[in-house]
Amino acid sequence: MKKRILQCLSLILCAAMLAIPAAAAETADEEAPARLGPAAYWGTVTWMDEDTFLLDSGKEDGLGDAVVVHVGDAPYLDAVTGNTLNLETLEDGDAVYAWVGPAMALSLPPQSTASLIVGNIPADYAVPQYYEITSSTVTEESAVLHVAGSNDTITVPASAKLTPYLTKNIVTLADLRPGARILVWSDSKGTPEKVLVFAYGYRGYISVAEDGVVSVNGQSTTQKAKTTEDGDTLLPIRAVAEALGMSVRWDAKQGAVVSYGDDMVKPAPLTTETLMTAMPGGAIAAVNSDGTTEEVYGTCVKEAGVTYVSRSALAQALDLYLAD
DSSP, X not given: OHHHHHHHHHHHSOSOEXXXXXXXXXXXXXXXXSSOOXXXXXXXXEEEETTEEEEEOOXXXXXXXXXXXXXXXXXXXXXXTOOXXXXXXXXXXXXXXXXEOXXXXXXXXXXXXXXXXXXXXXXXXXXXXXXXXXXXXXXXXXXXXXXXTOSSEEEEEXXXXXXXXXXXXXXXXXGOOTTOEEEEEEOTTSOEEXXXXXXXXXSXXXXXXXXXXXXXXXXXXXXXXXXXXXXXXXXXXXXXXHHTTOEEEEXXXXXXXXXXXXXXXXXXXXXXXXXXXXXXXXXXXXXXXXSOEEEOOOOEEEETTEEEEEXXXXXXXXXXXXXX
């Protein structure tokens, strides 16, 4: 059976890779969300190889409700407890929810890499939902969250049980920050009562207010963003980097050089202190821990002694989340 599926799919999975919205398991609002997030698919599993399975909802309208899921490093969790499950116990015919994307291959069926897989789902059970937080307002009483892929807000009360994924760290409402990913169990009224918080994948987050004020980790800086004629948003590199505890110096050949600050945790092994370089009118580069560099697409300009870099390039080079 697996061999026949592979032979069939090999003929149709040759389309070009394009970033397109994944079809969510639930009906989306008519108003399109500002940012795509992980898309939920549900159905039964048919393994294609040790790292890939076909997930099919079983609907009769063809392959439009099926997706090829590449497991990768995605966690496989119990739908009730949130505990880690052994992926080797997932068999053909088992039912799961899989969150994938948002980038998918333009193929039939579409294919994407999983972010999270949830199994051991009891009959008629309300499966927990997986979210990426795009902005948050946190008080002592609650955290009001905007999430990718939805125009609605989620309010997590202080009474909700927050637990970290695979660590013993203490997590609080303050950890529900832009860029964080969470798995949420809600009661019959839709109020979150348990939240699993995954490890934060960024060094911080940045946002730009309507008046141009740049904020880093929720704190406003003294600098404002600039907008180019083609609509690109440029951020002051020193203001952002120093707010993150990094150091910035000028080099005649490389331009602005951003390095680890004295109090920053550095990966091991580390062969260079440099994180990125940006030359006005020239190249922008991210520097890996082994000293190799990767050019980053964007614009760098210098005005009145301030060096500005495209927001997307700065985020990519410094591992920052672009908050709403």
